[in-house]
Amino acid sequence: MSVSGLSKRFGDRQAVSGLTFEVTRGRAFGLLGPNGSGKTTTVRLLTGLLRPDGGEVALFGERLTEASADGLRARIGVQTDTSLYPSLSARENLRAWGELYGLSRATLDVRIDEVLEVLGLSERAGSLVGQLSKGMRQKLAVGRAVLHTPELLFLDEPTAGLDPEAANDLIAYLTGMVRAANTTVIICTHQLHGLETLCDDIGILKDGTLLTAGDVPTLLHRKWPAQRYSVTVGSDPARAAEVISSVDGLTAEVVAGEVTFSTADEDAVPAAVAALVRHDVPVRAVVPQRPTIEQLYFATLAEEGAA
Amino acid sequence: MIDRQRVWALMRKDWLEISRNKQAIAPLAIVPLLFAAIIPAAVILVGNGGLLRTSVNGLQSFLDNLPDGIVPSGYTVEQTVVHTVIIYFLAPFFLLIPVMVATIVGSSSFVGEKERRTVEGLLYTPLTNRELVLGKVLVSVVPSVLVTWVSFVVYTVVVNSLGASVMGGLFFPTWSWVVLVVVLVPLVSFLATSLIVAVSGRSKTMQGAQSTAVVIILPVVGLLIGQATGLMLFDITVALVAALVLLAIDVAAFFLVVKQFHRERVITSL
Numbered sequence: 001m002s003v004s005g006l007s008k009r010f011g012d013r014q015a016v017s018g019l020t021f022e023v024t025r026g027r028a029f030g031l032l033g034p035n036g037s038g039k040t041t042t043v044r045l046l047t048g049l050l051r052p053d054g055g056e057v058a059l060f061g062e063r064l065t066e067a068s069a070d071g072l073r074a075r076i077g078v079q080t081d082t083s084l085y086p087s088l089s090a091r092e093n094l095r096a097w098g099e100l101y102g103l104s105r106a107t108l109d110v111r112i113d114e115v116l117e118v119l120g121l122s123e124r125a126g127s128l129v130g131q132l133s134k135g136m137r138q139k140l141a142v143g144r145a146v147l148h149t150p151e152l153l154f155l156d157e158p159t160a161g162l163d164p165e166a167a168n169d170l171i172a173y174l175t176g177m178v179r180a181a182n183t184t185v186i187i188c189t190h191q192l193h194g195l196e197t198l199c200d201d202i203g204i205l206k207d208g209t210l211l212t213a214g215d216v217p218t219l220l221h222r223k224w225p226a227q228r229y230s231v232t233v234g235s236d237p238a239r240a241a242e243v244i245s246s247v248d249g250l251t252a253e254v255v256a257g258e259v260t261f262s263t264a265d266e267d268a269v270p271a272a273v274a275a276l277v278r279h280d281v282p283v284r285a286v287v288p289q290r291p292t293i294e295q296l297y298f299a300t301l302a303e304e305g306a307a
Numbered sequence: 308m309i310d311r312q313r314v315w316a317l318m319r320k321d322w323l324e325i326s327r328n329k330q331a332i333a334p335l336a337i338v339p340l341l342f343a344a345i346i347p348a349a350v351i352l353v354g355n356g357g358l359l360r361t362s363v364n365g366l367q368s369f370l371d372n373l374p375d376g377i378v379p380s381g382y383t384v385e386q387t388v389v390h391t392v393i394i395y396f397l398a399p400f401f402l403l404i405p406v407m408v409a410t411i412v413g414s415s416s417f418v419g420e421k422e423r424r425t426v427e428g429l430l431y432t433p434l435t436n437r438e439l440v441l442g443k444v445l446v447s448v449v450p451s452v453l454v455t456w457v458s459f460v461v462y463t464v465v466v467n468s469l470g471a472s473v474m475g476g477l478f479f480p481t482w483s484w485v486v487l488v489v490v491l492v493p494l495v496s497f498l499a500t501s502l503i504v505a506v507s508g509r510s511k512t513m514q515g516a517q518s519t520a521v522v523i524i525l526p527v528v529g530l531l532i533g534q535a536t537g538l539m540l541f542d543i544t545v546a547l548v549a550a551l552v553l554l555a556i557d558v559a560a561f562f563l564v565v566k567q568f569h570r571e572r573v574i575t576s577l
């Protein structure tokens with residue numbers, strides 16, 4: 001997917017402004033932003049439901065236009081939280097959707113069972129959607145979006161309203177699917193927990209503007225070039241911090257009983273450990289404290305707010 | 308190009324939903340029962356001239372203005388009243404059945420989706436605008452035609468069983484009625500539903516769509532029905548010409564509705 005200068009205005013409100021980013025096949029892109037930042041408008045623009053005021057979108061190498069949109073949508077799955085039919089059962093919802101995407105009866109029978117099984121909904125297959133819990137409906141909406149094995153999957157707040165365990169399960173399922181089926185995923189959310197396992201790339205959106213976009217390690221490294229390490233020692237942490245600080249270019253401190261230091265030079269880490277060993281400080285563990293997408297998100301928004 | 312499988316899938320899904328909506332189903336049974344059984348039965352049972360002619364507004368004037376040769380010669384006053392009411396006077400009312408059914412089902416299937424916001428999911432599917440509109444129109448047209456045809460059978464049974472003694476044997480249906488029910492009903496239903504889907508695109512609630520349908524569509528279609536049935540019942544050639552004209556109007560209305568259907572307008576009005 002290639003997006004270039006995408007803009008959309010509703011009346012005097014600029015909903016989306018000059019979005020430019022790319023997502024290559026088989027990668028998961030997290031479009032992150034607070035409520036009202038333009039995530040849903042972006043999905044609607046990327047699927048051809050809204051006509052942009054400026055810029056263009058290409059999907060699977062083909063320019064998205066009014067004429068090409070219907071054909072391209074056959075290769076896309078979209079999960080939204082409101083589109084299930086409450087008076088139909090879980091199985092009936094899936095069947096109706098599979099038929100709309102042209103799946104044969106035999107294929108549908110297999111796929112519906114597979115999807116229900118993977119999402120843990122097999123026992124509720126005959127229950128009306130209106131009788132399912134919020135979490136089950138969320139899972140079913142995702143199941144419906146992946147039923148026809150789309151090449152590109154849009155997920156709009158898929159973990160909203162899920163308890164942490166269910167959210168983890170869903171993220172794990174999506175991660176497995178992305179890796180196994182080479183599906184490209186665009187996940188729009190402000191629920192940041194667990195995204196590290198799924199997202200290869202992210203974009204942070206605020207007031208319709210993309211503040212930053214790119215692959216996660218690069219963005220994190222750009223934001224925090226120095227890597228933070230936490231050292232667990234078997235003796236006085238203050239003395240350990242003193243020893244590490246004696247190594248050229250390192251400054252250690254004790255935070256909540258743990259010795260930590262930051263460095264952009266990976267070779268400095270064994271040097272710090274060697275110094276501790278030389279000074280008879282038992283080293284139990286050295287753990288890199290990788291910054292998270294959540295930290296990057298809040299730091300980026302805070303930076304934007306300060307500017 | 309229209310993908311029939313997708314249109315059929317949409318229709319099946321909608322019918323399944325409607326079949327579980329008692330509020331939508333109840334009028335589908337009550338209205339035809341009224342027009343196909345209760346009113347004709349009442350006409351025949353009180354069809355002894357005076358009471359019926361004075362109590363039904365416009366009937367006396369209708370009887371006075373019947374062209375010559377419409378009522379078979381030798382009929383008694385009672386037979387004339389029953390014949391004209393059953394054959395001619397009730398035809399336009401009878402044709403309102405598909406319009407009413409289409410209004411109920413059409414507003415439920417399209418505006419209902421908007422109201423519940425489920426339409427957004429549909430817009431993300433590969434359904435083209437033409438398939439979406441056609442599916443939504445046929446979802447209403449098929450049951451409205453079927454309900455009307457069943458009503459026609461009921462009407463036939465009721466008027467013949469109750470009226471045979473008055474009329475001296477079976478007297479219904481006439482060929483004009485057969486043409487009217489078989490040809491005109493689907494065409495009228497298609498037109499009414501297309502207009503309702505057009506109106507639905509601008510309505511946010513089912514009540515809103517039904518109100519607009521009652522205020523704008525029913526009078527227009529009703530007028531059309533009145534004129535068409537008046538002409539058709541008196542002459543089969545005119546009936547077939549009228550049906551062709553209506554077919555052309557249907558096709559034009561459908562393409563106009565498709566042209567006016569914009570996903571952006573639908574999605575931004577949710």
